[in-house]
Amino acid sequence: MIKQDSSVRFQEMHFSGDTLRTSLRITSQLLWVVGLLLALSGLYLLLNFSEGRPFFSGYSILMPGVLALSTAALLLVAGVIGCMAASQTSVFLQGLITVSPQFVYLLVVAMCLQGTASALAYYYSDKIDSELSVLSEVFYNYSGSSQDPLVRAVDSTQEELQCCGVQGYRDWLSTPWFNRSGPLMFPQSCCNSSHFYCTSSSEEPWEPYVQGCQERLEEALGFVLSLITWSLLPLIPVEILGVAIMAHMMTNNQLLLDYTVLEQ
Structure with missing residues (x-):
């Protein structure tokens, strides 16, 4: 039992x-x-x-x-x-x-x-x-050279996040690089994918990304x-x-x- x-x-x-x-x-x-x-x-x-x-x-x-x-x-x-x-x-x-x-x-x-x-x-x-905090400084010192690691960081960020500038695309208007560019063009990485180039001229077709990269x-x-x-x-x-x-x-x-x- x-x-x-x-x-x-x-x-x-x-x-x-x-x-x-x-x-x-x-x-x-x-x-x-x-x-x-x-x-x-x-x-x-x-x-x-x-x-x-x-x-x-x-x-x-x-x-x-x-x-x-x-x-x-x-x-x-x-x-x-x-x-x-x-x-x-x-x-x-x-x-x-x-x-x-x-x-x-x-x-x-x-x-x-x-x-x-x-x-x-x-x-x-x-x-x-x-x-x-150093984001604005990096964008301001943008040189446009593909050999510059700062430039590559800015371009890749703008392309991947679909953004332009720090707070917005208008930030580029006060940068030395923008003023040196002949037709006053934004970086190519700033441009909407449907546009091959984008400038600040109202007479040209342009459409940079609106939102800033910091946001x-x-x-x-x-x-x-x-x-x-x-x-x-x-x-x-x-x-x-x-x-x-x-x-x-x-x-x-x-x-x-x-x-x-x-x-x-």
């Missing part, structure tokens, strides 16, 4: 173990999803900084992106460990007990890194204007910083769920191991 009761309890816990492994596998995949979001956000911030480096006053705005990428790497590794643990059977219970602390430690470190990244991203979201840059940077800031919200419940499932799974599997020893 006792043996039969033990067998029933063993089967019930085995079923619970299957449910926990499935839950852990799904949680690990959610960690990958959140990690992918963080990786894309961090890469986008770093790429924007790399392309527009002359526009920034320093490197400090890079920190949220670096921390987001570091968190994404930890979540990727934690997801792999979680999937490994989810595939464990009663034969590999000792392996589960070995990888579980690593899984928990990685999630704790990832939580600390992402908390710091979110705090910094929130802080710099209100400092974008000061980070772009566009602030919108792009503000968006990616917001992603890094608010990505902490979905990360917290996923990590807590992962730790809870792993802890329950370790306890459940230890009981299964004890029953196996008794049967022998």
Whole structure:
């Protein structure tokens, strides 16, 4: 009677173990999803900084992106460990007990890194204007030479963001380069894609982009910083769920191991 009761309890816990492994596998995949979001956000911030480096006053705005990428790497590794643990059977219970602390430690470190990244991203979201304080100077010193890295940065920004000038296309009217250009033309990167050239003459067909590049840059940077800031919200419940499932799974599997020893 006792043996039969033990067998029933063993089967019930085995079923619970299957449910926990499935839950852990799904949680690990959610960690990958959140990690992918963080990786894309961090890469986008770093790429924007790399392309527009002359526009920034320093490197400090890079920190949220670096921390987001570091968190994404930890979540990727934690997801792999979680999937490994989810595939464990009663034969590999000792392996589960070995990888579980690593899984928990990685999630704790990832939580600390992402908390710091979110705090910094929130802080710099209100400092974008000061980070772009040298933008006006860069545009004013535009030489038009394709060999000049400042010129390449200005042209690529105006083409990709479809903007012209700092606050608007009229900013070019007061630059030395504009006054030196014979027909008083705006840079080609300023022109709407439907026009091959654009000038300030009302007698010529012209249509430069209306919106200024500072506003566009602030919108792009503000968006990616917001992603890094608010990505902490979905990360917290996923990590807590992962730790809870792993802890329950370790306890459940230890009981299964004890029953196996008794049967022998």
